[in-house]
Amino acid sequence: MERVAVLGAGSWGTTFAKVLADAGTDVVLWARRPEVADAIDGSRVNADYLPGVVLPENLSATSDAGKALAGAQAVVLAVPSQTLRGNLTAWRDRLPADATLVSLAKGVELGTLKRMSEVIREVASVPEDRVAVVSGPNLAKEIAAGQPTATVIACTDHDRAVDLQHACSTPYFRPYTNVDVVGCELGGACKNVIALACGMAAGLGFGDNTVASIITRGLAETARLGEELGADPLTFAGLAGLGDLVATCASPLSRNRTFGERLGRGDTLAQAQEAAHGQVAEGVKSCSSIRELAERLGVDMPITEGVHRVCHEGLDPRVLTAALLGRERKAERE
Numbered sequence: 078m079e080r081v082a083v084l085g086a087g088s089w090g091t092t093f094a095k096v097l098a099d100a101g102t103d104v105v106l107w108a109r110r111p112e113v114a115d116a117i118d119g120s121r122v123n124a125d126y127l128p129g130v131v132l133p134e135n136l137s138a139t140s141d142a143g144k145a146l147a148g149a150q151a152v153v154l155a156v157p158s159q160t161l162r163g164n165l166t167a168w169r170d171r172l173p174a175d176a177t178l179v180s181l182a183k184g185v186e187l188g189t190l191k192r193m194s195e196v197i198r199e200v201a202s203v204p205e206d207r208v209a210v211v212s213g214p215n216l217a218k219e220i221a222a223g224q225p226t227a228t229v230i231a232c233t234d235h236d237r238a239v240d241l242q243h244a245c246s247t248p249y250f251r252p253y254t255n256v257d258v259v260g261c262e263l264g265g266a267c268k269n270v271i272a273l274a275c276g277m278a279a280g281l282g283f284g285d286n287t288v289a290s291i292i293t294r295g296l297a298e299t300a301r302l303g304e305e306l307g308a309d310p311l312t313f314a315g316l317a318g319l320g321d322l323v324a325t326c327a328s329p330l331s332r333n334r335t336f337g338e339r340l341g342r343g344d345t346l347a348q349a350q351e352a353a354h355g356q357v358a359e360g361v362k363s364c365s366s367i368r369e370l371a372e373r374l375g376v377d378m379p380i381t382e383g384v385h386r387v388c389h390e391g392l393d394p395r396v397l398t399a400a401l402l403g404r405e406r407k408a409e410r411e
């Protein structure tokens with residue numbers, strides 16, 4: 078793979094573009110705002126999202142999506158989950174034939190309850206083997222600083238996943254392949270919701286036992302949903318499951334965990350949103366779509382339900398704690 082387009086120049090889009098470029102792949106990064114593209118080309122820095130990180134010379138930027146897409150062998154979609162459909166609809170006529178379409182987004186679409194790979198297949202009218210997802214413990218700022226991490230590239234077409242794996246392997250970024258797209262996507266979407274719950278617990282002043290209990294029970298409810306949707310249960314013990322869940326729930330760099338912490342300390346949703354400075358905390362919306370999906374499938378997801386009620390029905394996080402602990406007693410594996 079010689080040339081890749083990355084569409085979306087936020088924290089993760091810019092960082093993943095840097096990873097590709099560091100791996101020797103030529104990258105064109107699309108930024109919504111022309112001034113961001115100009116600044117990246119001029120100063121080699123995306124000051125809004127990755128201040129202080131110098132981007133490699135084989136990474137160029139543009140605000141013209143057609144230019145970014147021309148000749149790309151892979152198209153990496155790095156916009157928020159809830160805008161992906163609209164963005165891709167605008168781009169679909171210019172997608173190069175046979176390019177691999179790669180989702181970086183971690184969410185479930187409101188209304189349709191679709192995973193990002195499903196949205197991409199539908200909008201771009203491509204078969205499932207042309208769509209890949211990248212998911213794992215990948216806090217952008219750490220990766221941009223060159224700190225070692227691993228990730229998963231999931232695609233039902235193993236050869237496509239391997240091509241992408243080669244295109245983004247660097248001494249600090251180790252991608253594994255996986256054919257379980259459903260499991261990897263659900264792991265990435267659900268962990269944002271669980272991280273909100275962990276943040277709320279921390280904001281309420283609770284310690285590591287509480288957070289570990291939420292992580293573990295959060296993984297249990299994610300796996301229950303996955304089982305219903307045909308995911309491989311072992312995926313949830315891997316990088317896109319437990320790996321990402323632990324990183325996000327524990328890190329002060331996580332926007333979702335930080336957002337939850339603010340709610341736990343008594344901020345309103347609007348105050349927490351304001352403090353995020355326009356950066357996306359996907360779990361705030363995905364808690365509702367995942368909850369609805371679970372309800373439709375008859376899957377019990379009490380933490381997700383509680384996060385939805387705090388975010389969108391005004392439930393006090395303290396009442397959520399009592400409600401979760403006061404549930405009917407049961408066996409761990411039930």
Ligand SMILES: NC(=O)C1=CN([C@@H]2O[C@H](COP(=O)(O)OP(=O)(O)OC[C@H]3O[C@@H](n4cnc5c(N)ncnc54)[C@H](O)[C@@H]3O)[C@@H](O)[C@H]2O)C=CC1
Pocket residue numbers: 085086087088089090091109126155156157158160164181182183184215216217218355356357359
């Ligand atoms: N930041 C991180 O550490 C990681 C983020 N992700 C996922 O990657 C996805 C993107 O996240 P980030 O880059 O971190 O978000 P971000 O908030 O840093 O940036 C989002 C980007 O999308 C653009 N954008 C926002 N609304 C748009 C719209 N309507 N149309 C077109 N572009 C729009 C923004 O201008 C910005 O460039 C999310 O689903 C997130 O969960 C996944 C792994 C790591």
Ligand SMILES: O=C(CO)COP(=O)(O)O
Pocket residue numbers: 183213214215216217269272321324325330331332333334357358359
């Ligand atoms: O997905 C991420 C780490 O893998 C980033 O998490 P946040 O969106 O909560 O910052």
